[in-house]
Amino acid sequence: MINLEPYGNPQYFIYLLIGLIPLMIGLYRGHRWRWYQSLVSLVFIFLMFDGPKLEQGIALIGYVLWEWIMVGGYMAYRNRANNRWVFYAAVVLSALPLTFVKITPAVAAGHTSIFGFLGISYLTFRTVGMIMEMRDGIIKEFHPLLFLEFLLFMPTISSGPIDRYRRWLADYETVPDRDKYVGMIEKAVHYIFLGFFYKFVMAYFFGTMLVPRLSALTLHYGGDGLSWPLVGYMYSWSMYLFFDFAGYSLFAVAISYLMGIETPVNFNKPFLSPNLKEFWNRWHMSLSFWFRDFVFMRLVFAMMKTKLFKSRVTVSNIAYILNMLIMGFWHGVTWYYIAYGLLHGLGLVVNDWWLRFKKKHRKSIPHNKFTEAFAIFITFNFVCLSFLLFSGFLNTLWFVKP
Amino acid sequence: MDVKETVIEILNDLTGNDVNDAMDTNLFDAGLLDSMGSVQLLLELQSQLNVTVPVSEFERTEWDTPNKIVAKVEGLVG
Numbered sequence: 001m002i003n004l005e006p007y008g009n010p011q012y013f014i015y016l017l018i019g020l021i022p023l024m025i026g027l028y029r030g031h032r033w034r035w036y037q038s039l040v041s042l043v044f045i046f047l048m049f050d051g052p053k054l055e056q057g058i059a060l061i062g063y064v065l066w067e068w069i070m071v072g073g074y075m076a077y078r079n080r081a082n083n084r085w086v087f088y089a090a091v092v093l094s095a096l097p098l099t100f101v102k103i104t105p106a107v108a109a110g111h112t113s114i115f116g117f118l119g120i121s122y123l124t125f126r127t128v129g130m131i132m133e134m135r136d137g138i139i140k141e142f143h144p145l146l147f148l149e150f151l152l153f154m155p156t157i158s159s160g161p162i163d164r165y166r167r168w169l170a171d172y173e174t175v176p177d178r179d180k181y182v183g184m185i186e187k188a189v190h191y192i193f194l195g196f197f198y199k200f201v202m203a204y205f206f207g208t209m210l211v212p213r214l215s216a217l218t219l220h221y222g223g224d225g226l227s228w229p230l231v232g233y234m235y236s237w238s239m240y241l242f243f244d245f246a247g248y249s250l251f252a253v254a255i256s257y258l259m260g261i262e263t264p265v266n267f268n269k270p271f272l273s274p275n276l277k278e279f280w281n282r283w284h285m286s287l288s289f290w291f292r293d294f295v296f297m298r299l300v301f302a303m304m305k306t307k308l309f310k311s312r313v314t315v316s317n318i319a320y321i322l323n324m325l326i327m328g329f330w331h332g333v334t335w336y337y338i339a340y341g342l343l344h345g346l347g348l349v350v351n352d353w354w355l356r357f358k359k360k361h362r363k364s365i366p367h368n369k370f371t372e373a374f375a376i377f378i379t380f381n382f383v384c385l386s387f388l389l390f391s392g393f394l395n396t397l398w399f400v401k402p
Numbered sequence: 403m404d405v406k407e408t409v410i411e412i413l414n415d416l417t418g419n420d421v422n423d424a425m426d427t428n429l430f431d432a433g434l435l436d437s438m439g440s441v442q443l444l445l446e447l448q449s450q451l452n453v454t455v456p457v458s459e460f461e462r463t464e465w466d467t468p469n470k471i472v473a474k475v476e477g478l479v480g
Contacts, residue, residue, distance in 0.1 A: 136456035277436070292437050297457045300441040316438045355433075359418070 001051035004044070006158045007251045010200070013192065019043065020258050024185070027260045032175050034149075037259065041154035048158070049117065056117035063097050063120060064151060067127045068144070070094045071134075075142035078134050087135045094131055098124040106333035119158040121330065125290055126151055130165050132294055139165060146172075155255035159248060161266045161286035171261045184257040191254035199247030207240035215393065224398060234388040241387055242270070245284070264289075271383070274375040276344070276351040279383060287327075296323040316352065321345035331390075340390045347382060405451065405479050409472050412446045421468040428466045440465070453478045 004012055019040045026033045049057030074090040097115045104113035130147075133139040150168050176184060214236055217229035249266035256263035270283035280288040299319040302308075309315050321342070328341020358365055388394065413421045417434040421427075429435035435443070440460055447453045453475055465471050 133458045136458045138456060138458050293458065293460075297437050297441050297460070300438055301444070301457055304441065304445055312438070312442070319438075 002047060003051040003053055004047040006044075006048055007195075007199075007248055010196065013251075016044065016255060020255075024258055027175055027181055028178065030175050030178070032172075032260060038149060041149075041152060044154050045152060045157060053118075055114070059115050059117040059120075063115065063117065063123070064148065066097060067094060067123070067151065068147065071127055071130055071147060072142045072144065074131050075134050075139070078137075079140075082135070087131070090131050091128055094127045095124055102329070102333050122156070122158070122160045122162060123151055125160075125162045125287075126165065129162075129290065129294055132298075133165065153256075153261070155259065155261075156252045156263055159245075159252070161249055161252060161264050162290050163261075163263055163286070167264075168261065176260050181260060184260070184262070188254040188257040191250040191257070195247045195250035195254065197247075198243045198250065203240055203244035203247055206236045207244060210236040211240055215396075218393075218397065222397075230388075230397075233391075233393060234384050237391045237393065238384040238387040241391075242267075271380050272376055273379050274372060275355070275379055276347045276382065277355070279379055280344075280348075283383075291323055291327055295326055296320070299323065313352075313356075317349045320348040320352070324348065334392070334395070336389050336392050336395050340386055343386050343389065347386075405476050406472050408450055409447075409475050410468065412443060412450065413468055413471065416442055416446075425469045426467050429468070430462060430466050435466075443471075447475060451475065451479060 004015065006012070023033060023037055023040065026036070045060075046057075049060055070090060070093050074086075074094075077086055077090075098120055101113040101116040101120055104111055104116075130139060134142075146169065149172070150163075150165055153163070153168065156163060175181075211233065214229050214233040218227060218233055221227070222229050246267040253263050253265055264286050266285050266287075268282040268285065270279055273279035273282050280292075296319050299322055300315055303315045303319065304312075309318070322345075324341045324345035325338065326341070327344075328338045331337040331340070410421060413429075416439050417429065419434060421429075421434075424432075427434075429439075440462075441457070443465075444455050444457065444460065447455060455478070465474060
């Protein structure tokens, strides 16, 4: 049976384009054929999860049913009442399948949860975000079909970018006018070719050619501490991570554009960020903005409203650390993901302290091209160091060395 | 005190700058407002003007200059 990994190779784009052409003709002429869009999406989702991935496909169907009941059920409840404990319960239940998937490998080494499938983490952001917006009274109605079309929006199903229901719906319910749509197609073509370069040239070079060699060198000759091959591994793996994920994200955005949906972009020259706070405004943006809006701001709001702490600085520091720790746990329940989250939380605390200090002593701190370049250099190296942790290579080096 | 004055006073307090000279400046790009500042703004609006804006209603691009914020709040009050 044919199984197609999303954006796995250049042929995939040819199949995808053939499937999308009728939809594009419709959009160009001012119509959105929803039934055709749903059909073509289901075909490609089927091809992602059939054959050897059938177990994942079944997990996906179970997951969708579960979330349909959770989100629909919460909306029905919220239209009548607004108890906070019901809200917390709805969030926890909606995230429950993902929680199982993340915890199973940590408690039973070598096992993966039967609830898992490619993309479950990304779909969970969509459902939990919806429940939170229902609680706030921003989403007022649950539409059984539109919910499914949003949840299963095909271009972004496997790894984001993470879209929001209200933003997505506004695009989906309209057809871009012809000039705008032509502009979106131009952008899509540009993104696809840039994505080819990122994923099939740059990510291949760093990920397939350099990383395994540097890994072997470090393991055989590098010892447990700092070594040149380890430094090389850190930079190569960081480059690989960026080009692989940014390339994938460009594809997902491009295919969304062809379907007349302006899925948000995920990367904006992250390695040129002058500080860590700015880095998170430019790296995996749809994820960090989700965390900013649904975790950080809510934590701050709750802590300030209840006057839990006197100092604003304490509130924001606690929120930074919790926010990044949760993000670490979301990546997976392993020491290195959690340490990665903690490191970024602490990094943001220090960054914020420095920004306040700089604001206070604006006159005595020099600011020129050299200091700007230095700031980018420091940020870049901090980030690469954190990615070395994130890569899990230190775990291999220190604990499971072959 | 009218709504506009109150909002400007809140913004002056939060940013540590006089925003009267910068009514169309993007406060986020200028580094004067961040997520922390946004939440404080929402809380001040609630306590001083009795305007309730849930966090998920806070779409950054609609709240990024003093003029936009004033217009937004005036809409919610009136």
